[in-house]
Amino acid sequence: MEDYVVGGHILNGDDFELITGYVYVEGGTIVEIEERSNIKSDNCAASGIVMPSLINAHTHLGDSIIKDVPFSGLDTLVKPPHGLKHRALRDAAFGVLVEAMHKSLLDALVTGTTLLADFREGGIFGVNALKTAMDPVKKVQVMILGRPNDGRDYIVEDEIDTILDVAYGLGVSGSRDFSSAAIGAMINRARTRGKFVAIHAGEQDNSDIDSAISLNPDCLIHMTYASKHQIESGIPIVVCPRSNLVTGVGSAFRHPPIGEMLQATTVGLGTDNVMLNSLNMFAEMEFVSKAFLHDDLKVLEMATLNNAKILGVDNDLGSIAVGKHASLLIINHQSNNLFGTENIVNSVVRRARPDDIVLLTNGG
Ligand SMILES: [Zn+2]
Numbered sequence: 001m002e003d004y005v006v007g008g009h010i011l012n013g014d015d016f017e018l019i020t021g022y023v024y025v026e027g028g029t030i031v032e033i034e035e036r037s038n039i040k041s042d043n044c045a046a047s048g049i050v051m052p053s054l055i056n057a058h059t060h061l062g063d064s065i066i067k068d069v070p071f072s073g074l075d076t077l078v079k080p081p082h083g084l085k086h087r088a089l090r091d092a093a094f095g096v097l098v099e100a101m102h103k104s105l106l107d108a109l110v111t112g113t114t115l116l117a118d119f120r121e122g123g124i125f126g127v128n129a130l131k132t133a134m135d136p137v138k139k140v141q142v143m144i145l146g147r148p149n150d151g152r153d154y155i156v157e158d159e160i161d162t163i164l165d166v167a168y169g170l171g172v173s174g175s176r177d178f179s180s181a182a183i184g185a186m187i188n189r190a191r192t193r194g195k196f197v198a199i200h201a202g203e204q205d206n207s208d209i210d211s212a213i214s215l216n217p218d219c220l221i222h223m224t225y226a227s228k229h230q231i232e233s234g235i236p237i238v239v240c241p242r243s244n245l246v247t248g249v250g251s252a253f254r255h256p257p258i259g260e261m262l263q264a265t266t267v268g269l270g271t272d273n274v275m276l277n278s279l280n281m282f283a284e285m286e287f288v289s290k291a292f293l294h295d296d297l298k299v300l301e302m303a304t305l306n307n308a309k310i311l312g313v314d315n316d317l318g319s320i321a322v323g324k325h326a327s328l329l330i331i332n333h334q335s336n337n338l339f340g341t342e343n344i345v346n347s348v349v350r351r352a353r354p355d356d357i358v359l360l361t362n363g364g
Helices: 061-065 074-078 084-091 094-110 123-134 157-166 180-192 209-214 241-246 258-264 281-293 296-310 344-350
Strands: 004-012 017-026 029-035 046-052 054-060 113-120 141-146 169-172 196-201 219-222 237-239 267-269 328-331 357-360
Touching: 004 328, 004 344, 046 296, 046 344, 046 357, 054 061, 054 267, 054 281, 054 296, 061 084, 061 094, 061 113, 061 123, 074 084, 094 113, 094 123, 113 123, 113 169, 113 196, 113 296, 123 141, 123 157, 141 157, 141 196, 157 169, 157 180, 169 180, 180 196, 196 209, 209 219, 237 258, 237 296, 241 281, 258 267, 258 281, 267 281, 267 296, 281 296, 281 344, 296 344
Parallel strands: 004 046, 054 113, 113 141, 141 169, 169 196, 196 219, 219 237, 237 267
Antiparallel strands: 004 017, 017 029, 046 328, 328 357
């Protein structure tokens, strides 16, 4: 892996403190951050705004096979086993699924994302399709969160083991989509093997949240209608506000209650189903800042360091620090879009677009 230097306005460390200088990368690792009063771009592989690459903590890449879905409500679109998504996935040939997911991974890269956590439907078939789609796209990593085939009220232990052999963990569609015995068994299996467990909860009301919390997952997805008490369980939460708007369950400023969540636990950000939204995390950040938080630094943390913490990889990813993996995004602060920017964090969160990216590194 070639060594290189990038420089400019660096959002440095876990508090994203703005400094000017260089970031030195050797063998794919950040080895030095040097502060300078000004930098020479001739010395750099790229220069501009230097920030950690984006992490997308909740996706469903499989439904990349469907685009332009109607505004027809959550259950019609995604509820297992008969929602639009599940019908399309059941009918999809392996090659079709692979090609659509492969295109989405390339899109994640051009929109600045190097790590995704994906809820992978379709049992081992779905997991293998994603593995095949990932193979040629070396620069992006996917944490596969598999699940047994949807629509069954029992689990096949061999199937769970085969999924867990290749997956980062389990992505459970909801605490009521299987019998409590079946969910308990699959989660026990994952825990025994030291695997990650995530579960959708509280997407359209709060009736499945307590049962999801009782399973003690590593993170809860959505929590659109979580009460203060439920938020205070302290389990990390990944919100997907653009998705909530498309499925008709969210509302700007109120649902999900992101501000309250941030006071109680670690809150991350995801784009959810590809059929509902693009994988563009810049769009997600802009939306969350303008419609919910009015706090750009907190939104940037959600899309980088918080997501890394929730996924258990913040020792290596999520911020710019010596010893961490060099997953870096260099943004052109002189682009037509960003020209004249004075508040770097504000510009990155509320204004920057994928076409402002000069370079994306993931190690090399
Ligand atoms: Zn989801």
